[in-house]
Amino acid sequence: MILYLEIEFGRVVGALIENDEVTDYATLSDINTADDLAEVLSQFSANDRSDVDQVQAAIGKLATQDQRGELPSCTAILAPGYGLPVETETIANHTKSIDGGLTPQGQVTQPPPTEINTDTENAVVSAKFGHKNPDYEMDIGAEIAASSIRFGHKVSGEMGFRERTKTAVANVRLSQLYHSIKDQLKQAVSSADIEAPLYAIRSDGTLANLDTIDETPAMLLSGVVAARAFGANSRVERDGAVLTMTPDTTYIVPPFIQGIPLEQGYFAGDLRSGYTSIQTVSVPIGYDTPVSQLISANIDSSKDLQSVLRPGDFNDEDSTLASGQIDNKEKVRTELIAELRSSVKELSQSASTVDTLIAGDPYIASVINELADSFGAHGIVPDTVTTVGAFSCSNSEIQITVRLQIDTARNIISVNTNGEIYSEQMDLSKKLNRLDVEDFVKEYVTNSLQKHQQPIASVDIIESRVVTLVEDDTQIGELHTIIAEGTAKPETGMK
Amino acid sequence: MTYLERESFSEYDQSLALVYDKKYTQYMQGTTHPERPERLVYSLDMMREESLIGDVIQKVTPESASLDSIQQVHTNRYLQRLYRQSRKGSGSISADTKITDQTWTAARLAAGGAIRAAELAWEQQYDSAYAFTRPPGHHALPDRAHGFCFLNNTAIATKAIRQETDCSRVAIWDIDAHHCDGTQRVFYEDSDVLVTSIHEEDATKFLNIGGTEYTGEGEGRGRTVNIPLPPQAGDDAYQAAVEQIAQPISESFSPDILLLEIGFDAHFGDALSQMHLTANGYGDLVRKAQNFANTHCDGRLGLILSGGYDFTAGLPYSNLATLNALLGGPEDFVTEPNQPPTQVTGENHITRAREAQAHHWSL
Numbered sequence: 001m002i003l004y005l006e007i008e009f010g011r012v013v014g015a016l017i018e019n020d021e022v023t024d025y026a027t028l029s030d031i032n033t034a035d036d037l038a039e040v041l042s043q044f045s046a047n048d049r050s051d052v053d054q055v056q057a058a059i060g061k062l063a064t065q066d067q068r069g070e071l072p073s074c075t076a077i078l079a080p081g082y083g084l085p086v087e088t089e090t091i092a093n094h095t096k097s098i099d100g101g102l103t104p105q106g107q108v109t110q111p112p113p114t115e116i117n118t119d120t121e122n123a124v125v126s127a128k129f130g131h132k133n134p135d136y137e138m139d140i141g142a143e144i145a146a147s148s149i150r151f152g153h154k155v156s157g158e159m160g161f162r163e164r165t166k167t168a169v170a171n172v173r174l175s176q177l178y179h180s181i182k183d184q185l186k187q188a189v190s191s192a193d194i195e196a197p198l199y200a201i202r203s204d205g206t207l208a209n210l211d212t213i214d215e216t217p218a219m220l221l222s223g224v225v226a227a228r229a230f231g232a233n234s235r236v237e238r239d240g241a242v243l244t245m246t247p248d249t250t251y252i253v254p255p256f257i258q259g260i261p262l263e264q265g266y267f268a269g270d271l272r273s274g275y276t277s278i279q280t281v282s283v284p285i286g287y288d289t290p291v292s293q294l295i296s297a298n299i300d301s302s303k304d305l306q307s308v309l310r311p312g313d314f315n316d317e318d319s320t321l322a323s324g325q326i327d328n329k330e331k332v333r334t335e336l337i338a339e340l341r342s343s344v345k346e347l348s349q350s351a352s353t354v355d356t357l358i359a360g361d362p363y364i365a366s367v368i369n370e371l372a373d374s375f376g377a378h379g380i381v382p383d384t385v386t387t388v389g390a391f392s393c394s395n396s397e398i399q400i401t402v403r404l405q406i407d408t409a410r411n412i413i414s415v416n417t418n419g420e421i422y423s424e425q426m427d428l429s430k431k432l433n434r435l436d437v438e439d440f441v442k443e444y445v446t447n448s449l450q451k452h453q454q455p456i457a458s459v460d461i462i463e464s465r466v467v468t469l470v471e472d473d474t475q476i477g478e479l480h481t482i483i484a485e486g487t488a489k490p491e492t493g494m495k
Numbered sequence: 496m497t498y499l500e501r502e503s504f505s506e507y508d509q510s511l512a513l514v515y516d517k518k519y520t521q522y523m524q525g526t527t528h529p530e531r532p533e534r535l536v537y538s539l540d541m542m543r544e545e546s547l548i549g550d551v552i553q554k555v556t557p558e559s560a561s562l563d564s565i566q567q568v569h570t571n572r573y574l575q576r577l578y579r580q581s582r583k584g585s586g587s588i589s590a591d592t593k594i595t596d597q598t599w600t601a602a603r604l605a606a607g608g609a610i611r612a613a614e615l616a617w618e619q620q621y622d623s624a625y626a627f628t629r630p631p632g633h634h635a636l637p638d639r640a641h642g643f644c645f646l647n648n649t650a651i652a653t654k655a656i657r658q659e660t661d662c663s664r665v666a667i668w669d670i671d672a673h674h675c676d677g678t679q680r681v682f683y684e685d686s687d688v689l690v691t692s693i694h695e696e697d698a699t700k701f702l703n704i705g706g707t708e709y710t711g712e713g714e715g716r717g718r719t720v721n722i723p724l725p726p727q728a729g730d731d732a733y734q735a736a737v738e739q740i741a742q743p744i745s746e747s748f749s750p751d752i753l754l755l756e757i758g759f760d761a762h763f764g765d766a767l768s769q770m771h772l773t774a775n776g777y778g779d780l781v782r783k784a785q786n787f788a789n790t791h792c793d794g795r796l797g798l799i800l801s802g803g804y805d806f807t808a809g810l811p812y813s814n815l816a817t818l819n820a821l822l823g824g825p826e827d828f829v830t831e832p833n834q835p836p837t838q839v840t841g842e843n844h845i846t847r848a849r850e851a852q853a854h855h856w857s858l
Contacts, residue, residue, distance in 0.1 A: 082830045083815055084545050101832075104537045104544070105807045109832045129544055160546030465517075467536050468526045475526040 001048065003194065004390035005057040006224055007037075007181060009064040009247050009288075014040045015387035016048055020394050024048060025387045037188035044192075052194045053492040056393050057210070058201040059181055060224035060246055062174050062217060066269035067248045067284075071173040075120040076165060077140060079112065079127035086162065092124060092169045098140070106132025116143045122172045126152030126165035134414075134421060148172055154215065157403040157416050158483060159274040163265070166272035170218035173271065178217035182210055197491045203266060203277035205230045205392060206399035207490050212418050218273040219418075221266040222251075224389065226278040228360040229253040229261065231391035235382040240356025241347065243340065243371075245363045247288040251280040252343055255354060283343045285336065287363050337371050344375065362386050400456065400486045402445050406437065409469045409477025413444070428477075438464065441482045456486035509622040509823035512555045513548075514612045519629050522601035524593045529767060529804040530630060530643035538627075541811040547818060555615065555624075560606035560651055567654040568647050568681055570638045577602070577645060589641035598630075602645035605630055609648035609799045613656040616797035617752060623785065623821050625798040626652075633675035633756055633801055634701065642673060642701060649756050649799050650681040653688055656752065663687055666750035666792075668741055670733070670780060671758025671801040672768030673698050674705030678756070679719055686714040689748045691741045693733060695761070695768050696723035696844065707851035717855025720744055722848040726769035729838025730776030733761075735845050737783050744856045745787060752795040753788045755781070759803025759813040763835045767804050771838045774809075774831045778816030785820065808832060 001023070006013040010032070015025040026043035028036065041049065065071050076092035081101020088095040096118065100110025106129055123146035130137045130153040137151045150172040152164045159167065189198065199207040203222035213219055229242040233256050242253040254262050262279035265272065348354040357372040358380045359365040365381040372379030382388050403416040408428040415422055442459040450456065463483040469476050520532040520539070542548045565574060580586035581599035588594060608628035615624035626648070633649060634642030653665045666689045667682075669675040674694040680702070682688040694705055711719040722736045745753070759777065761770035781798070788796035798817070803810040812831040819828050849858050 082832050083541065083812065084819065084824075084828060085830075103807060103832055104540050104811050107807075129540075132540075158543070161544050162546055465520065465536065467533050468523075468531065470527055473527050 001051040001053060002390075002393045003041075003052045003055045003196070004227075004387070004393050005055065005185070006060060006227070006389055007057060007185070008060040008224065011247075012037060012040045013387060013389075014044070015390035016044060016052070017390045017393050020391065022384050022387050022390055025384070025390075027386065034184035034187040034191075037184055038191045041188055041192035041194065046193070049192050049194050053196050054490055055189060055194065055196050055198045056201055056207060056396060056490075057185060057198065058223040058227040058389055059178070059220050061181060062177060063221045063224070063249075063266075063268060064247045065177055066174075066221070066271045069270060071271070072122055072176060074122040074124060074169050074173050075118055075146070076124040076126060076169060077116060077118065077144060078165065079130070079136070079140065080161075081109070081128035083128060086128075091162070091165055094120070102127055102129040102133055102136055104129055104132070106136075108133065108136055112136070112140045112143075114143060116140065118144050118146060120146050121148065122146060122175070123149045124152065124165065124168040124172055125149060126161070126168055128161045130161075131157045131164075131416075148175055150175075150215070154416065154421055156274065157405075157481070163272070163274035167218055167274045170221070170266075170271040170273045171216055174217040178220070179214070185210070199396075199398070199490055201227045201392070201396070203273070203275060204263060204399075205261070205278060205396065207396045208398065208400070208418070215420065216275070216418050218266070218271065219275045221268075221271065221273055222277040222280065225251045225253065225280060226261075227389035227392045229256075229278055230395075231388040232358045232360045232382050233259070234395065235388060235391045236358055236380050238356055238358075238380070240358045240378070240380065241344065241354045242358045242360045243344075243364045243368065244360025245285075245287050248284065248286040250283045250285050250340065250364070252283070252340075252347055253278060253280050253360075254347060255356070281343050281347050283339055285339055333367060333370075337367050337374070340367070340371055341374055344371070348375070356380060358382065359385055360388055396490065398488045398490050401462075402484045402486060404441055404444070404480075404482045404484065406440075406480040406482070407469070407477065408479075437466075437480050437482065441484055445484050445486055457488040459484050459486045506824050507551060507822040509821060511552050511818070511821050512612070512615045512621040512624040513552045513627050514555050514557050514608045514615070514624060515627045516556055516604055516608065518601065518604055519608070519627070522597045522630070524595060524630075524643070528593065530802075531806075533806040534803060534810060535627065535629060537806050538811045538814040541815050542818065545815065547822075551822065552818065553621065555611060557604065557608040557611040557626075557628075559600070559603040560610055560646070560655075564610060564651055564655045565603065565606060565646060567658070568637060568650045569635070573638045573640075588639065588645070592641050592643055592645070598645060602630055604628075605632065606646045606648045606651045609652035610655045612797045612799060613652040613752070613754060614659070616754075616795050617656055617660050617662060619794060622794065623796045623798065625800070625817075625821065627800055629800065631671075631758070631801045633669060633671060633678045634673070635677040636680045640677065643802070644677060647677045647681060649675075649754055650678050652797070652799065653682070653754065657687070662751045664748065664750045665689070665752055665754060666745045666748060667691065667754045667756060668737075668745075668784060669693070669756040669758075669801070670761065671756060672761040672765070672770050673758070673802065674701065674721065674723070675756065676702040676704050679704060679709065679721075682715065683711055683719060684713040684715040686718060689718050689720070689745060689750060691720040691722070691744065693722045693724060693736045693741065695728070695770050696725055698768050707848045710851060710855060717852070718748075720848075720852055722845065724770070724841040724844050725839055727771050727837065727839045728841040728844075729763070729771035729835065730773055730779065731838065732841035732845070733772060733776060733780055734783070735840070735842070736848070737780060739845055740849055740852065740858065742783065742787055743858055744852060746791055747856055750792055752797065753784060753792050755784045755796065755798045756801045757781070757798050757817065758801030759805075759810045762803065762805060762809030762813050764805040764809035764833055765803065767802065771836055772813075773835045774812040774816040774829050775827045777813040778820040778829065779826065781817045781820040782826070
């Protein structure tokens with residue numbers, strides 16, 4: 001039995017799922033502590049709790065805090081180097097650029113300054129081509145007094161500089177919140193006598209062991225939306241656009257194509273993340289949006305609406321869609337449908353014909369038919385819509401992307417995965433051909449990730465490239481870069 | 496709209512097709528040969544690092560050039576020799592140009608890339624198209640080759656586009672540091688193809704036909720324009736050569752399409768020439784080609800990669816400036832790690848080249 005948890009800001013949904021059916025569920029609002037979370041779990045019987053052999057959590061609170069502008073700030077120390085200029089003001093709350101940088105080969109053109117004055121709690125160090133020479137960023141980091149530092153090169157070897165840097169910023173700004181949620185979750189699960197592996201649902205709907213994403217919580221930003229979209233699609237067995245509401249935002253997920261979602265990065269709030277995420281169109285209306293704002297907005301574009309519905313506009317005395325004390329329900333429905341209609345229309349013009357709209361939560365369920373009718377489309381409310389995300393659980397896989405560099409001149413293998421980098425010295429004197437390398441990588445990834453508690457079952461090579469290393473007109477070795485993707489079914493059973 | 500699109504500059508309002516196949520980075524003449532995969536690998540790394548590949552630049556995969564299209568330029572005898580030696584797995588067609596078991600396949604794929612770029616430029620689905628290919632081709636003559644080349648990509652693309660479409664007149668601007676002796680030879684007597692080469696004087700002797708006195712023969716009289724520049728010529732000299740000669744002659748010629756054969760070996764960091772072009776200098780030349788194509792060819796511009804061997808600095812930054820220009824980015828937008836040395840203006844050389852063309856064009 002799988003326990004599915006949706007941890008939102010002030011609201012938690014828990015559902016037990018077995019053989020693709022939800023056997024029990026519980027919801028709780030005004031929730032903030034581990035004890036509150038434990039209270040949700042306590043609503044399940046002791047027998048059911050003891051049958052749980054896997055926990056999958058979608059943590060929506062991360063995106064909500066981002067959209068409310070309540071995350072801690074961050075200073076980015078950038079070595080933008082050469083090439084195209086970098087618009088530093090778009091990177092982080094505060095930025096400092098240092099002279100010099102790295103070449104496309106990772107060579108240092110000018111050593112970084114030995115004194116970098118920063119007075120910050122959260123910092124990011126990122127250099128253009130930083131992934132070609134990790135020591136460069138680490139040396140800069142050694143000069144910075146910050147309690148939490150993230151490095152661009154650890155994010156990914158495949159994203160571009162700006163994208164990598166912004167993702168590192170997202171990781172460091174989410175770090176404290178993620179750790180507190182993780183601790184609360186572990187504590188609540190333990191106090192509910194559930195002994196099972198804990199997984200987080202990532203933005204692309206795949207799973208990650210909760211302890212392996214300490215450095216990369218930005219991978220979880222769209223986890224709730226992904227779970228609900230996968231769950232809704234699986235439940236209705238028909239491809240359609242899924243609409244689902246979170247506290248501050250309604251997401252429209254374009255129709256899956258033969259069961260596969262379109263993908264992008266995350267850019268719904270202030271944060272930006274290049275980690276793969278389910279594609280969405282976002283409308284800045286959620287179930288915590290003050291009704292007074294919604295019905296007085298009278299604004300044509302969602303961009304303008306976003307400027308009206310900033311977190312500062314919140315007023316505790318205002319009713320919200322979730323508060324159940326709405327005086328002018330018809331007016332609210334009309335405004336809500338009008339806003340959603342314009343976004344769905346935009347989607348159907350730009351992406352594909354949208355002939356089916358699927359509700360991904362109870363709030364949207366109340367307006368989906370009216371909304372669909374206005375397009376001549378078909379509206380569907382999945383059964384047990386409150387826990388629709390739970391239906392994503394049965395088919396979820398752990399997926400991990402690994403970037404390896406095999407340097408046969410220096411006999412070093414470097415592995416970058418989930419924000420962790422490690423290197424190993426190994427005798428690579430034998431010349432490797434492409435097939436040798438791919439076999440070697442598959443075996444190496446499987447073995448090394450098992451050592452890191454990732455039970456990988458299969459490894460696919462996504463990309464493989466090689467350059468010749470030449471010194472004084474003599475070939476001294478090869479540099480292989482391989483991107484491999486490992487997948488596995490999550491572990492079940494006692495920890 | 497995906498996240499990557501949002502990472503590009505708002506100035507980028509032009510679309511670009513990059514004709515590329517991964518096999519272009521797998522073929523090699525030898526691990527220490529200058530014409531090697533790293534020429535493209537580090538430039539591709541640069542495009543990734545600057546978030547250009549993906550949504551800003553669309554990759555288009557080419558097909559190998561058909562035997563029929565290659566035969567429009569090269570003799571059967573030469574093609575048979577190239578094919579046989581490549582099947583055998585070793586040999587050479589000149590002192591600097593080795594044949595391996597990959598040569599035949601790689602050369603056909605590069606020629607196919609040039610054809611695809613010309614087709615895309617003609618169809619105008621994108622604002623411009625760029626054949627990011629290797630091996631290069633402009634030293635390939637109908638019956639032989641040298642200078643790291645095997646098949647003349649630009650010549651094959653020119654013939655193909657004229658055969659496949661309504662295109663009748665083609666202007667080729669070749670700004671590789673070395674003279675395009677192969678391309679010149681192919682079209683030397685052709686009245687409908689204008690070949691303009693700006694190159695380093697005496698950089699390599701090869702056929703030694705890159706002087707100003709070579710202007711075409713028969714129906715092709717006046718259709719060959721050579722602008723040899725002195726060593727250390729830089730951005731100003733190249734700009735002047737284009738503004739004072741290439742541009743006005745091309746305007747009078749009135750082509751249907753402009754093909755720019757771009758070699759980055761005239762960059763100041765390149766060891767295979769003594770020219771002093773900067774990365775932004777390349778960007779300016781591309782902008783001039785773009786403006787010309789927009790004004791006189793209904794915007795039909797195709798780029799075909801030629802040389803460029805400083806693969807860790809000169810090539811990736813010059814290529815970046817080229818892409819920036821093609822995408823509509825600002826001038827002088829690219830910085831590079833090394834400072835350019837002193838440049839010469841080459842005024843006398845440009846004057847001589849203008850005088851040589853005065854018999855054929857009013858300049």
